[in-house]
Structures are given as structure tokens and as C-alpha cells.
Amino acid sequence: MECRPLGASGLKVSRTGLGTMSWGTDTDAEEAANQLVAFVDAGGTLVDTADVYGDGESERILGSLLADLVPREDIVLATKAAARRADGPFGGGASRGSLLLALDESLRRLGVDHIDLWQVHAWDPGVPLDETLSALEHAVTSGKVRYLGVSNYAGWQLATAACGLRTTRLVSTQTEYSLLERGAEAELVPAAAHHGVGLLPWAPLGRGVLTGKYRGGTPADSRGASVTYGGYVDRHRTERAARIVEAVATAAEGLGTSPLAVALAWVRDRPGVAAPVVGARDAAQLAGSLAAEELTLPDEIRGALDDVSDPTAGADHAPTEETR
Template identity: 80%
Template sequence: MENRQLGASGLRVSRMGLGTMSWGTGTDAEEAASQLVAFVDAGGTLVDTADVYGDGEAERILGSLLGDLVPRTDIVLATKAVARSGDGPFSGGASRGALLNALDGSLRRLGTGHIDLWQLHAWDSSVPLEETLSAVEYAVTSGKVRYAGVANYSGWQLATAATLPSGVRLVSTQMEYSLLQRGIEREVLPAAQHHGIGVLPWAPLGRGVLTGKYRTGTPADSRGASPAYAGYVEQHRTERAARIVQAVVTAADGLGTSPLAVALAWVRDRPGVVAPLVGARDTGQLTGSLIAEEITLPPAIRSALDDVSSIETGYPERWPH
């Protein structure tokens, strides 16, 4: 698997990342181990988790696999904080106390002395950004964190965090980005590129819709059939999405590959993107995603997919005319 520089930093990561949102819920420890081995064997290095995935179980599972199954030094370990896990004063949010408490918890569950990429999971309007960034700076200078990033920040939020005086440089932003969700192209992507911040797309397969499996119904074993994820998937089951999925299927047929591989290759090679994060229910699904490594979309197909999935922009994104 090819590697790419993460933003304007010296950190290199595989151009596909392994997501672990379902670990500890829909994916058990045995299956997680199989996924991790398959990913690393394919040359993958970036593994992304969060303190709230599975109420911390995702981090615990991942931590149990590092060392014996996969060397810790073979992994670029990424996790997140800010999302609320309880009602206590330090159980969520971006205050200094909550962040450093979350960091200690992540280190404990992961069984490691440091996090390679620590990400603020969301913007917290109730906390001064200076306080939030001071906690991130402390985490870096203490050696507990190597690099810092954010997730789900709007364009102005990202630009503000990138330019506010602090002793830490943001190297990444994690955002939903796919053929079905191109909203970050309006403000977030230009801000990220301007400030040397790499983009890590989550849900690069349109929450599974771009695989084409929902074209004729809802498979019983899919996330769309799960009470926990049905609403999550339903957001992308629209008439517009159906047209885009059909274009992806047509492109896949012409290239002799899968819709999944086409959709993943499209987002992987968008300007500013470093590594899409792929979360798989099982190793078979992950293997299907890894096939995308063998594909580079021809310009004509890329252009056709750009057109069918285009979003409306105008003022102020396009100014002056």
C-alpha cells in the first residue's frame, strides 16, 4: 500500500486507514484481530479509533492486539476525545480537565505510552478554544501525543484553530467525504489545503450505500437493517444517491471491478485527501476495500462521477466571478 504525508508534517501514513467504530459492538475481538492482521499484511499503517467507540471497548480490543499480534511500531495509532461518555465533570467536552482525563483513559485502554495522532472529535462552543489548544499542547509536550488533529470542524472553525497562536500544529481533519457527501468542498477542504492540514475522510463509501447493496432493498445482515445504524444509513438513501450509485455501478462494470473499489478510489485521490478510513463489519468486507489499492480511475470515469455527484456552489465560495 502506498504511503502519503499527513498534511504539512513529517508523519507518513498508509493511503487507506482502518476504522474501528464497530469494534466491541458489531465486531468482536476475534474478528477485529483478523481485520487488523489483514490490514497490516496489505501494508496498512493508519488505525483510527475513539474513546467512545463501544463505550471504550474498541480501544481495549485494539490495545490487546498491539504487541503480541501486531508490533506497536508498525501502527500509526489514532484516537479521539471530546465526545461525551457520561454526566461527570470530566466525562466529555473540550475543557482542559476533560481532555487530559480522556487522554489518560485512552492510553490506559490502549496499553501504550503515547498516541501517534490525537484528534478533537468535535467543536465545543462552551469552552474557549485557547483552553482546548493549551491541553493539546500539553499532551504533545509531555510526550503522550505525537501529532494532533481535529474532526468534524466547519471551515471557519478549522481555520481559527489552525491560526490561533499555540505551540502545536494541527496536521489533520477527519470529515465525512464521499460521492454522496461532498459538502466539505465548499469551505473545509479549501481551508485544510491552505493551512497544510491533511483530510481523513470518514464514511468514504457513503455509509455503505455506494457499495450498491441497497439498490433493491435492505439486506438482513447490513447496517441498514440494524436498529443502531438504520437511521445513519437512511440519510444517504435518496433519489440523488440512487443516481450516483448507478453511475458507480456502471463504472465498476466497465472497469471489471466492484462499486466499492470505484467509490473508494474516487475519494482517495481527491485533492487534499490523505487516507479514507474504512470500517468493515468483517474481514471479507475489508478485503473488498483493499482491492481499491489496485485501481486508478481513468480521467473520463472520474469526470463522469464528478459531474453526477456535483454540489451547488456560488457566493461566497466562488468570488469574485
């Protein structure tokens, strides 16, 4: 798998990342192991988790796999903090105390002595930004973190944070970005480019809708049928989305590939993108994403998909802020 620099930094990551949001909920430890092995065998390096995924179980599973199955040095380990909410004075959010406690707990669950990419999971309006940034800088100078990123920040929030760091810099920002969700292009993408911050799109397959699996209904074994993720998927089950999905399916048929591969290749090769982060229920699903590595979209197909998904052409929903 091709590797790319993460923003204006010396850190290189595989141009597809492995997301672990479902680990510990819909994906058990055995299936997580199958996914990780398949991903690393395909040349993947970037593995992304968070302290809130499965209430910490995702990190625990990943930590056990790094101890017993895949060498720690073979992956770029990314996790997030600030979204957790719990009782007590340091129960969550982006305060200095909460962040540094969350970091120590993530290190413990993962069984490692440092995080390669530590990300603030969401903007916290209740905490002065200077306080949040001081915790990030301390995490780096302490040796517990190598690189810093943010997630779910608006363009102005990213720019403000990038300018506020004094002893280090942001190298990445995670945002929802796909053919169904192009809102980031208005402000976040230009802000990231200006500040040398790489894009790590989450939900690059439109929360699974772009695979075409929902064209005829809701498969019983899909996330759309899940109690946990049904509402998450429904956000992109709209008339506009259906038109885009049909265009993706037509392109896939013409190229002799899958709608999944077309949708993933489209976002992977957008300006500023370092690596879309893909999640999968099992290794068989992940194989479809890994197969997209071989696909480069012809200019005429890319242009047609740009046109049909143009967010200024009568989008039928308004963007919302979310923490995934």
C-alpha cells in the first residue's frame, strides 16, 4: 500500500487507515484480530481508535493484539480523547486534567509507552483553548505522544488551534468526508491546506450507504439494521444520497469494480487527503476496501462524480456536528 506524509510532517501513513469504532461492540476480539492481520499484510500502517469506542474496549482489544499478534513498530497508532464523559472532576472534556488523565488511561489500555498520533476528539467550548493546547504540548514534551491532531473541528477552530501551539504543531484533522458529505470543502479543507494539516476522512463510504447495500432495503446483517448504528446510517439515506449512489454504481459497473472501491478511491485522492479511515464489521468487508488500492479513477468519471455530488446543488440536509 502506498504511504503518504501526514500533513507537513515527517510522519508517513498508509493511504488507507483502519478504523476500530465497532471493536468491542459489533466486532469481537477474534474478528478484530483477523482485520488487523489482513490490514498489515496489505501494507496498511495507520490504525485509529479512541478512548470512547466500546467504552475503552476498542483500545483494550488493540493493545492485546499489539502484544501478541502484530509488532508495535509495524503500525502508526492513533487514538483520541476529550469525548468521554464520566463522573468526577476529571471525567471528560478537553481540560488539561481530563486530557492528561485520558492519555494515561489510553496508554494503560493499549499497553504501550507512547501514542504516535494523539487527537482531540471534539472542540470543547467549556474549556479555554490555551488550556487544551498546553496539555497537548505537555503530552509531546513528556514523550508520551509523538504527533498531534484534532477531530470534528470546524475550519476556524482548526486554524485557531494551529496558530495557538507554540512548541509543536498539528499534523492532522479528522472530519466526515465522502461523496455524500462534502461540507468540509467550504472551510476546513482550505484551512488544513494553509496550515499544513493532513486530512483523515472518517465515514469515507457515507456510513456504508455508498457501497450500494441499501439500494433495495436494509440488510438484516448491516449497520443500518443495528440498534447501535441504525441512526448513524440513516443520516445518509436520503433522495440526494440515492442519486449519488446510483452514479457510483454506474461508474463501478463501467470500470468492472465495486461501488465501494469507486467511493473510496474518490475521497482518497481528493486534495489534502492523507488517508481515509475505513471501518468494517469483519475481514471480508475490509477486503473490499483494501482492493480499492488498485483503483485510480479516470478523470471523466471523477468529474461526473464531482458534479452529481456537488454540495451546492440543492443538498437536502444541513451538516451537523458529531463526535463519532
